[in-house]
Amino acid sequence: MSHPFREAHVLITGGLGFIGSNLAIALVKKGAIVTIVDNLTPNQGGNLFNINPIKKSVTVDHNDIRNVSAMTKLVKGKQYIFHLARQTDHVLSQRDPFLDIDVNIRGTTIILEACKKNNQQVKFIYTGTRGQYGKAVKLPVSEDAPTNPKGIYEITNLAAEKIVRVYHDIHGIRSVMLRLTNIYGPRSQMKHDRFGVVNWFVRLALDGTPISVFGDGQLKRDFLYIDDTIDAMLGVAACNECYGEILNIGKEKPETFLHLAKTIVQLSEQGSYMMTPFTKERAIQEPGHFASDITKIHRLTGWSPTTTLITGLTKTLTYYKKYKKHYW
Amino acid sequence: MSHPFREAHVLITGGLGFIGSNLAIALVKKGAIVTIVDNLTPNQGGNLFNINPIKKSVTVDHNDIRNVSAMTKLVKGKQYIFHLARQTDHVLSQRDPFLDIDVNIRGTTIILEACKKNNQQVKFIYTGTRGQYGKAVKLPVSEDAPTNPKGIYEITNLAAEKIVRVYHDIHGIRSVMLRLTNIYGPRSQMKHDRFGVVNWFVRLALDGTPISVFGDGQLKRDFLYIDDTIDAMLGVAACNECYGEILNIGKEKPETFLHLAKTIVQLSEQGSYMMTPFTKERAIQEPGHFASDITKIHRLTGWSPTTTLITGLTKTLTYYKKYKKHYW
Numbered sequence: 001m002s003h004p005f006r007e008a009h010v011l012i013t014g015g016l017g018f019i020g021s022n023l024a025i026a027l028v029k030k031g032a033i034v035t036i037v038d039n040l041t042p043n044q045g046g047n048l049f050n051i052n053p054i055k056k057s058v059t060v061d062h063n064d065i066r067n068v069s070a071m072t073k074l075v076k077g078k079q080y081i082f083h084l085a086r087q088t089d090h091v092l093s094q095r096d097p098f099l100d101i102d103v104n105i106r107g108t109t110i111i112l113e114a115c116k117k118n119n120q121q122v123k124f125i126y127t128g129t130r131g132q133y134g135k136a137v138k139l140p141v142s143e144d145a146p147t148n149p150k151g152i153y154e155i156t157n158l159a160a161e162k163i164v165r166v167y168h169d170i171h172g173i174r175s176v177m178l179r180l181t182n183i184y185g186p187r188s189q190m191k192h193d194r195f196g197v198v199n200w201f202v203r204l205a206l207d208g209t210p211i212s213v214f215g216d217g218q219l220k221r222d223f224l225y226i227d228d229t230i231d232a233m234l235g236v237a238a239c240n241e242c243y244g245e246i247l248n249i250g251k252e253k254p255e256t257f258l259h260l261a262k263t264i265v266q267l268s269e270q271g272s273y274m275m276t277p278f279t280k281e282r283a284i285q286e287p288g289h290f291a292s293d294i295t296k297i298h299r300l301t302g303w304s305p306t307t308t309l310i311t312g313l314t315k316t317l318t319y320y321k322k323y324k325k326h327y328w
Numbered sequence: 329m330s331h332p333f334r335e336a337h338v339l340i341t342g343g344l345g346f347i348g349s350n351l352a353i354a355l356v357k358k359g360a361i362v363t364i365v366d367n368l369t370p371n372q373g374g375n376l377f378n379i380n381p382i383k384k385s386v387t388v389d390h391n392d393i394r395n396v397s398a399m400t401k402l403v404k405g406k407q408y409i410f411h412l413a414r415q416t417d418h419v420l421s422q423r424d425p426f427l428d429i430d431v432n433i434r435g436t437t438i439i440l441e442a443c444k445k446n447n448q449q450v451k452f453i454y455t456g457t458r459g460q461y462g463k464a465v466k467l468p469v470s471e472d473a474p475t476n477p478k479g480i481y482e483i484t485n486l487a488a489e490k491i492v493r494v495y496h497d498i499h500g501i502r503s504v505m506l507r508l509t510n511i512y513g514p515r516s517q518m519k520h521d522r523f524g525v526v527n528w529f530v531r532l533a534l535d536g537t538p539i540s541v542f543g544d545g546q547l548k549r550d551f552l553y554i555d556d557t558i559d560a561m562l563g564v565a566a567c568n569e570c571y572g573e574i575l576n577i578g579k580e581k582p583e584t585f586l587h588l589a590k591t592i593v594q595l596s597e598q599g600s601y602m603m604t605p606f607t608k609e610r611a612i613q614e615p616g617h618f619a620s621d622i623t624k625i626h627r628l629t630g631w632s633p634t635t636t637l638i639t640g641l642t643k644t645l646t647y648y649k650k651y652k653k654h655y656w
Contacts, residue, residue: 094498097437097491105433105487109425147475152494159433159487163425166480170422170612284497 004238006031011078013037013065013111014046014085015058018188018196019127019180019229021050023082026230028054035059037074037085044088045189045196049326065107071114075122080237082125083111086157089194093152104156105163112167124164124175125237130250132158132179135287139254140222142293143179143246150285161246174243176236181250181292185226185312186319190327198223198260202316205264205271206324212276217258220289222251225312228305235301242300250292251305260309267313332566334359339406341365341393341439342374342413343386346516346524347455347508347557349378351410354558356382363387365402365413372416373517373524377654393435399442403450408565410453411439414485417522421480432484433491440495452492452503453565458578460486460507463615467582468550470621471507471574478613489574502571504564509578509620513554513640514647518655526551526588530644533592533599534652540604545586548617550579553640556633563629570628578620579633588637595641 010027014020015036024034034054039062040046051058063070065085075081087093087103108126115122131154132147149155161177168175184198193200204211232249236242261273278286298304320327338355342348343364352362362382367390368374379386391398393413403409415421415431436454443450459482460475477483489505496503512526521528532539560577564570589601606614626632648655 097441097494098434101429101434101437106426106429109429113425144474146472149490150494150497152491155487155490155494158490159483162477162483162486163480166425166478166483169478170609281498 003031005234008032008079009035009077010080010082011035011037011074012082012084016040016047016050016060017045017084018050019183019226020082020084021187022185022226022230023084023233024051024058025054026234028057030234035061035074035078037061037063037065037070039064043189043192043194047187047189047326049323050187066102066110068110068114071111072118075111075114075119078119078122080123080125081111081115082127082233082237083108084127088153090151090153091194097152100152100156104153105159108160109163112164112173115173116167116171120172122173123237123243124173125233126161126164126175126177127233128157128161128177128179129154130179130181130248130290130292131287132161133287136290139289140252140291140293141248143248143296150287168244176242176244177246178233178236179246179248180229181222181224181248181290183224183226183229185316187226190320199316201261201264202268202313202320205268206317206320208270211261211264211271211273213257213261213273214276214278214282217261217275218256219286220254220256220291222254222291223260223309224249224251224305225307228307232297232301232303235303236297239301245296245300247297247300248292248294249297250294252291252294254289254291255309263309264313267310268317331359333562336360336407337363337405338408338410339363339365339402340410340412344368344375344378344388345373345412347511347554348410348412349375349515350513350554350558351412351561352379352386353382354562356385358562363389363402363406365389365391365393365398367392371517371520371522375515375517375654377651378515394430394438396438396442399439400446403439403442403447406447406450408451408453409439409443410455410561410565411436412455416481418479418481419522425480428480428484432481433487436488437491440492440501443501444495444499448500450501451565451571452501453561454489454492454503454505455561456485456489456505456507457482458507458509458576458618458620459615460489461615464618467617468580468619468621469576471576471624478615496572504570504572505574506561506564507574507576508557509550509552509576509618511552511554511557513644515554518648527644529589529592530596530641530648533596534645534648536598539589539592539599539601541585541589541601542604542606542610545589545603546584547614548582548584548619550582550619551588551637552577552579552633553635556635560625560629560631563631564625567629573624573628575625575628576620576622577625578622580619580622582617582619583637591637592641595638596645
């Protein structure tokens with residue numbers, strides 16, 4: 001159990017994206033044999049530079065996860081599948097809900113069917129979103145809280161999670177269902193603000209563009225640094241008791257958007273922020289304060305986040321200053 | 329408000345099926361101008377004989393709800409859309425989850441998009457299932473109970489319901505989201521047992537085949553007669569305060585499967601029943617006792633069911649004895 005990933009065959013869908021690439025790097029360090037499947041859909045976060053440190057150590061496949069024959073081959077012989085490929089663009093999902101349905105629900109089901117038919121032994125790690133909860137009834141939000149997602153992206157993630165559970169319960173595909181909060185850090189896309197709000201604030205600061213803080217800036221979120229996220233995911237994947245469970249990955253103590261903006265401005269030694277009213281559309285979809293109850297994952301794996309906002313943002317700023325040309 | 333459907337243009341998807349056809353007949357009686365869209369997919373309940381009493385008074389279109397251009401035309405000018413078309417076969421949905429995803433989620437979204445682009449004034453009545461709740465935490469189950477559906481059919485119905493909510497909240501398509509319990513009565517398909525358990529018991533009795541009652545027969549459900557269901561749906565559609573709401577349609581006092589079987593055997597004056605152990609697969613997916621909390625729909629519309637099990641079953645037996653050749 002101390003080296004659960006050494007020589008383990010691991011498939012990461014969306015492995016050229018933000019979380020997937022950081023996960024691939026961590027797994028390679030732990031001795032895993034990593035295959036990435038990522039079709040580099042424009043604006044969805046996939047970036048070959050993300051895996052620059054491990055590019056000679058991983059296999060990269062550019063098929064779409066909706067390609068049944070490709071996925072049939074790719075799932076074979078894998079001990080772990082981390083499923084991160086997703087249609088993630090909130091603006092697009094409102095304009096065209098069909099791509100979310102197709103990639104997030106049907107795509108996930110294609111991988112599960114491939115496992116059912118070709119790899120019943122796999123351990124499947126599904127990564128959903130705290131957006132599946134919608135408006136929090138009480139804080140921090142535990143895994144048995146109501147799920148009233150407010151957007152198509154969040155709904156399709158919830159539906160896919162529930163389909164994962166069916167494959168776990170009925171078809172015996174051991175699965176764990178994660179719900180990730182707002183994650184930030186190196187390797188997130190920096191081209192647009194349609195997902196990854198913390199990183200977008202970092203970009204604005206580095207560009208010297210004022211950061212728009214909506215409303216009075218007192219809205220709270222549990223911004224989580226990527227390294228903490230990866231530690232949690234690896235801890236869960238290695239934890240037999242975690243399979244069959246829904247687990248939050250987040251922080252119990254949230255911070256305000258105003259504090260976030262101020263901290264970024266201060267650490268970047270450039271940039272500024274401005275208060276901006278919510279647009280009507282944003283106000284309707286805005287689910288309010290959020291913080292994750294992480295009692296369950298802590299009990300099962302011992303994990304809790306260790307990176308402060310200042311440390312996480314400092315590392316993030318350093319990374320993007322250095323590698324700006326690969327992300328802007 | 330006393331004649332809300334007189335000369336109203338109404339579209340019923342799945343209008344040749346069990347609930348859809350009974351609804352069409354009721355609406356024609358109330359003076360509505362009814363269009364049915366139903367592609368008569370085999371084994372899904374569609375049956376032209378179902379609309380025999382009104383066949384000269386309704387327009388029937390055989391397009392698939394996934395046909396975007398057909399739906400674009402069909403939604404235009406309608407005041408009400410009752411959306412009943414669904415992939416309903418539980419056995420099929422376990423073997424091939426993709427048809428459920430495609431018909432139930434994508435199909436529903438296609439209709440909503442057609443409304444968004446071509447008929448923002450419509451009132452949209454979505455019919456989900458009590459299966460969206462999964463195992464009841466407490467009885468009777470109210471609309472804010474947890475939703476842990478155990479099968480693909482139920483998951484896709486839940487996802488579609490949540491997408492309907494997005495179109496209501498964000499795009500202004502006035503919608504009501506119903507969750508229907510086990511409905512029985514005339515016009516349900518009688519060819520197989522993959523949905524419509526009460527009607528299947530009726531068929532077995534009429535065939536003189538023993539009815540299999542699973543386990544000890546003490547499992548309880550709130551079997552609801554079709555006429556009560558239609559009254560509820562029409563009441564909701566005519567109720568402005570109902571739009572934006574999730575509403576149960578069911579009964580608060582459930583009855584056991586054993587009582588159901590015994591009553592059918594007695595009323596049919598033929599048939600018999602036998603106790604049968606649950607199959608492993610059935611046991612996993614079986615969500616336990618169920619009864620619907622109907623406080624909310626009663627408060628908003630005044631509706632509550634009035635048909636006793638004996639009356640409902642008597643009418644059902646009479647119908648199928650008379651029209652057996654159209655259903656067997």
